[in-house]
Amino acid sequence: MDRLWEDTLHEECGVVGVYRREKDASGAVYYGLYALQHRGQESAGIAVNRGGHIEPYKGLGLVGEVFRGAALSGLEGNIAIGHVRYSTAGGSDARNAQPLVARSRMGDIALAHNGNLVNADSIQETLSDAGVLFQTTTDSESILNLICQHGNTRGIEAGIRNAMSLMKGAYVLVLTTGDKLIGVRDPHGLHPLCVGRLEDGWVLASESCALDAVGAEFVRDVEPGEIVIVDSGGFRALEPVQWCRKSLCVFELIYFARPDSVVDGVSVYDFRRRAGALLAARNPIGADMVMAVPDSGVPAAIGYAEASGIPYGEGLIKNKYIGRTFIQPTDAMREDAVRIKLSPIRYNIEGKRLIVIDDSIVRGTTCRRIVGQLRGAGAREVHVCITSPPVRYSCYFGIDTPCRENLIAARKSEGEIREFLGADSLTYLDEEALSTVCGRKRLFCRACFDGDYPMEVPVGARPSCFCKEGGEGSDPAA
Numbered sequence: 001m002d003r004l005w006e007d008t009l010h011e012e013c014g015v016v017g018v019y020r021r022e023k024d025a026s027g028a029v030y031y032g033l034y035a036l037q038h039r040g041q042e043s044a045g046i047a048v049n050r051g052g053h054i055e056p057y058k059g060l061g062l063v064g065e066v067f068r069g070a071a072l073s074g075l076e077g078n079i080a081i082g083h084v085r086y087s088t089a090g091g092s093d094a095r096n097a098q099p100l101v102a103r104s105r106m107g108d109i110a111l112a113h114n115g116n117l118v119n120a121d122s123i124q125e126t127l128s129d130a131g132v133l134f135q136t137t138t139d140s141e142s143i144l145n146l147i148c149q150h151g152n153t154r155g156i157e158a159g160i161r162n163a164m165s166l167m168k169g170a171y172v173l174v175l176t177t178g179d180k181l182i183g184v185r186d187p188h189g190l191h192p193l194c195v196g197r198l199e200d201g202w203v204l205a206s207e208s209c210a211l212d213a214v215g216a217e218f219v220r221d222v223e224p225g226e227i228v229i230v231d232s233g234g235f236r237a238l239e240p241v242q243w244c245r246k247s248l249c250v251f252e253l254i255y256f257a258r259p260d261s262v263v264d265g266v267s268v269y270d271f272r273r274r275a276g277a278l279l280a281a282r283n284p285i286g287a288d289m290v291m292a293v294p295d296s297g298v299p300a301a302i303g304y305a306e307a308s309g310i311p312y313g314e315g316l317i318k319n320k321y322i323g324r325t326f327i328q329p330t331d332a333m334r335e336d337a338v339r340i341k342l343s344p345i346r347y348n349i350e351g352k353r354l355i356v357i358d359d360s361i362v363r364g365t366t367c368r369r370i371v372g373q374l375r376g377a378g379a380r381e382v383h384v385c386i387t388s389p390p391v392r393y394s395c396y397f398g399i400d401t402p403c404r405e406n407l408i409a410a411r412k413s414e415g416e417i418r419e420f421l422g423a424d425s426l427t428y429l430d431e432e433a434l435s436t437v438c439g440r441k442r443l444f445c446r447a448c449f450d451g452d453y454p455m456e457v458p459v460g461a462r463p464s465c466f467c468k469e470g471g472e473g474s475d476p477a478a
């Protein structure tokens with residue numbers, strides 16, 4: 001997939017695991033994956049555990065494409081895990097689709113992973129030196145191998161603990177082996193994982209919206225560094241392996257997670273609404289209408305409108321049917337892509353002074369085109385308000401960002417960015433205001449704003465970045 005024209009951050013993956021005493025688990029995993037589709041659209045898969053024998057079914061495409069027809073009917077078993085993928089580590093080809101399954105000395109084991117290890121290269125080198133052969137190009141396969149290396153002789157719990165002592169970076173894991181469903185969250189808690197209860201079992205999922213989709217009741221979040229296990233004895237949690245700086249990725253709340261999810265006790269919808277309200281309170285602007293860049297800007301635009309008293313209205317319609325398969329083979333077609341994806345409602349915006357709310361500016365190209373579209377449709381003024389601080393640093397923890405040189409805020413001042421966008425004004429939510437929205441007791445990773453990474457990033461570590469060396473991803477419009 002050609003991503004170089006894209007102008008947004010991307011989540012890497014979503015995971016689900018279901019344990020049922022009697023019934024089939026794969027149907028619930030399927031519905032859970034549907035709810036998590038926003039976390040990854042490149043591939044989808046389910047691995048089902050039938051009395052310790054595990055079979056995967058996976059492929060490239062959306063959940064509905066991969067599990068078309070009778071694909072689910074052969075996936076019977078009371079434990080199942082599932083995965084939707086957006087690749088940053090490893091390519092987007094079919095062999096990297098998850099869950100990964102290994103036939104180990106412990107028995108069959110399946111793993112689904114969300115995140116990115118910063119020491120993936122050195123782990124892979126060590127494993128290769130020990131004779132391990134790799135069938136994929138993902139860091140997830142190294143995790144599976146690390147777990148099996150130790151687990152083969154000492155059991156699955158020891159295998160996971162050993163792997164956790166060696167891995168650095170972001171990882172949320174859902175595994176199944178033997179009669180167990182297991183969930184793991186890295187000690188920083190960079191990405192979310194929660195636990196839900198079914199009448200006859202348990203669910204683990206990246207976001208609580210997946211629990212709602214399968215009819216499970218939210219129980220709690222998995223704590224950073226925690227291992228949770230479900231088997232015939234019920235649900236139990238092992239003591240978190242280590243304590244370190246808790247660092248939930250703040251973009252989970254700003255942009256990635258679905259607004260109906262609750263992440264680490266925070267309603268995603270309410271977080272965005274409050275961010276919009278604070279933006280209005282700190283930077284009053286005279287205007288006729290507040291509008292959102294759909295869809296993620298909508299709760300913040302509503303919050304802005306409530307706080308400012310300026311009416312909220314729709315100014316852009318998003319074409320929901322542009323998906324993975326939409327290709328842009330030429331620069332001219334890339335320009336057209338934004339016009340096809342977002343279309344202004346002239347009736348609502350002509351002659352008006354607009355406040356346009358979006359969650360972030362990455363390269364600036366999409367925002368500039370939107371401003372141009374709104375002016376072309378007759379807007380008198382366009383004021384851009386962003387519900388995050390300027391993105392100046394790349395991510396190493398599984399969020400797909402352009403390389404630093406392609407982040408517009410790393411190269412230009414706010415005044416220069418406003419000029420590039422062609423906006424009448426540009427307002428970011430500043431770092432202090434973001435702290436207020438986050439709540440000072442909660443600790444978040446905010447490294448893409450301030451470069452303060454929650455762990456040491458080894459020299460030579462690759463950011464979760466789709467640009468290639470030599471500036472292939474450089475913004476032609478910048």
Ligand code: SF4
Binds near residue numbers: 249447
């Ligand atoms: S660097 Fe940014 S995108 Fe990456 S985990 Fe931290 S806050 Fe999230």
